[in-house]
Amino acid sequence: MTETSAAPIVVVNPTASRLADVRRRAGIVKSVVDAVVVRTGRAPMVVDTTLEAARKTLASARSAPLVVVVGGDGTLRETASILGGSGVPLAIVPTGTGNVFAAALGIPRRTSAAIGLITSGRPEAVDLGRAAWGPTSSQITAANGNRRTHVFAVACGLGLDARVMAGASADLKRRLGFGAYVLATAREAARLRPATYRIEVHDDVHQVRGLVVLIANCGQIVPWLIGPRRRIDPTDGLLDVFVVTADGLPSGVSSAAGMLLSAAEPPQRRARSLRLRAARVRVTAEPREPIQVDGDPHEADWLEAQLEPGAIQVLRP
Numbered sequence: 001m002t003e004t005s006a007a008p009i010v011v012v013n014p015t016a017s018r019l020a021d022v023r024r025r026a027g028i029v030k031s032v033v034d035a036v037v038v039r040t041g042r043a044p045m046v047v048d049t050t051l052e053a054a055r056k057t058l059a060s061a062r063s064a065p066l067v068v069v070v071g072g073d074g075t076l077r078e079t080a081s082i083l084g085g086s087g088v089p090l091a092i093v094p095t096g097t098g099n100v101f102a103a104a105l106g107i108p109r110r111t112s113a114a115i116g117l118i119t120s121g122r123p124e125a126v127d128l129g130r131a132a133w134g135p136t137s138s139q140i141t142a143a144n145g146n147r148r149t150h151v152f153a154v155a156c157g158l159g160l161d162a163r164v165m166a167g168a169s170a171d172l173k174r175r176l177g178f179g180a181y182v183l184a185t186a187r188e189a190a191r192l193r194p195a196t197y198r199i200e201v202h203d204d205v206h207q208v209r210g211l212v213v214l215i216a217n218c219g220q221i222v223p224w225l226i227g228p229r230r231r232i233d234p235t236d237g238l239l240d241v242f243v244v245t246a247d248g249l250p251s252g253v254s255s256a257a258g259m260l261l262s263a264a265e266p267p268q269r270r271a272r273s274l275r276l277r278a279a280r281v282r283v284t285a286e287p288r289e290p291i292q293v294d295g296d297p298h299e300a301d302w303l304e305a306q307l308e309p310g311a312i313q314v315l316r317p
Helices: 022-040 051-058 073-083 100-104 111-120 160-167 170-176 179-189 249-261
Strands: 009-012 045-047 067-071 089-094 122-134 148-152 155-159 195-201 204-210 212-216 239-244 268-270 273-278 280-286 291-293 296-298 302-316
Touching: 009 022, 009 051, 022 067, 022 111, 045 051, 051 073, 067 073, 073 089, 073 100, 073 148, 073 302, 089 100, 089 111, 111 302, 122 155, 122 291, 155 160, 155 195, 155 280, 155 302, 160 179, 160 212, 160 291, 160 296, 170 179, 195 239, 195 273, 204 239, 204 273, 212 280, 239 280, 273 280
Parallel strands: 009 045, 009 067, 067 089, 089 302
Antiparallel strands: 122 148, 122 302, 155 212, 155 291, 195 204, 195 280, 212 239, 239 273, 268 273, 280 302, 291 296
């Protein structure tokens, strides 16, 4: 497929929480297709079956005039991992559970308004992160392999947030929406345990005892409603590192609240929290803690994150 013959691509996740109703999904896809035709003058290729089918179609997306994602953060991440560095404009119609990336970029939650951005939005370079994780060298076997990597659009981390993501099952998210994360958090709060984290940022090493280390490219506490007082900017070329250095739930809540509500410029150290900014971070935990990459949980002995500045072009208001 040549650059001049490539068609726009619309990637639809039919299992997204707000696309469960078949008739509603069909109406949304039709409106998206109409908007793509207005912007590009061409009918798009629509992929609405499996993630594997979407990956195969997106293999030609680097020469497409436009790609539209109709889904949540997971579908967006898979698409962004292929489009990174291509310069192809990406439009987002958020229909998942969290939709954190869309909210952070000011893309409307209301479906009709988000579709309107396909025709009126302006492309802007937005950062992505790349996470790497794996076992220690002494634990590498033919079965578990070695280093694994994946792009992330929102965040990765260790500790409590990874446990919450593992506890919010796909079925729970379909039934409760964002409430699935609230329920999973409540469950994990009953068995909180601190760990000792070693955080390497540039030439500095921070060793702290706490509940969670979150490495964010963007994000809000509650999408479209509540964000940290000092915004996490996905266009600034830096990752924001949040560390809740607490021993239990009461001090953890106090720590997180104090850090998120502070207007101080990072690096920011408080009695029970730490906020840093860096382009590259490495973290280990003792005892070992699970990790998450854009909400997908994994078992690992270490986590690294590196920023890829301006990796994708996103249509924004």
